[in-house]
Amino acid sequence: EGDRQFATTLARGLEVLRCFTPLEPMLGNKEISVRTGLPKPTVSRLTYTLTKLGYLRHNMRLGKYQLGSAVLSIGYPLLASMSVRQIARPHMKELADYCNGSVSMGIRDRLNMVYVESCRSGNGITTLPDIGTSVPIAQAAIGRAYLAACTPSEREALLNQMKVKQPEILRKFKPQIDRGLEDVRSRGFCTSIGELRREVHAAGVPMRRSVDGEIVSFNCGVPAFLLKKGQLEDDIGPRLVSMVRNIEAALGMH
DNA sequence: ATCGTGTTGAGGTCTCTTTT
């Protein structure tokens, strides 16, 4: 609003692409119009253009659109340029095997954390969280760890966005967010006790990279029934912290 | 025939560039 450098049409086209989710992979113009609040003709022209460029595919039978291969092509270079993934992977795999769970690395996208790397224990009790999966910051240990590593002004900005866009979620999880801040400060990690998925308990640890200042955050999630009492707090959390310290040290050598 | 959905056309606004 009032920003003369802001290319509105481009933003709208990208908003159209963001309507597609794993749960709603196929959408028609009308549905996109409702989700974005854009007029039908505008959506019609945007989907037409995005289809021409390969960002959308049109299913003739259903008359609906789905994301096209070009979307993956523009996303992949980001993953490929994150050398921290290669360095972290063996550390993550080792911890995942130790605790029969999964260990993931994520970066922030708006009010979510997006997984950019994920490892799972060999026995495969847990499902492997896919790269590209996103989880809400407020509800997940990996997100609250991220918040704890933000500067006060970054954190305030994010909390304000939550207040506007997801007030009920923020109200429900504000205590856990505050608790997470304290926990990360005092012992290096925070936890989520089935707050995102009821059957999974998780610990989260942030890592602020000195190179570019971007925060990368890690979690370790374990099925609740596999955990001994106090194990998340006394064993897995501290191990996740030392894993991150080891990754930091390994990064320092590069 | 009617409804829901998608497309087309025209008019309007805004901004930038060219002309006077």
Place this chain on the structure above:
DNA sequence: AAAAGAGACCTCAACACGAT
């Protein structure tokens, strides 16, 4: 510097089309 021109974009109304 002001006026005119050009282009991009948005949106309303009308039209098209298939499903019920």
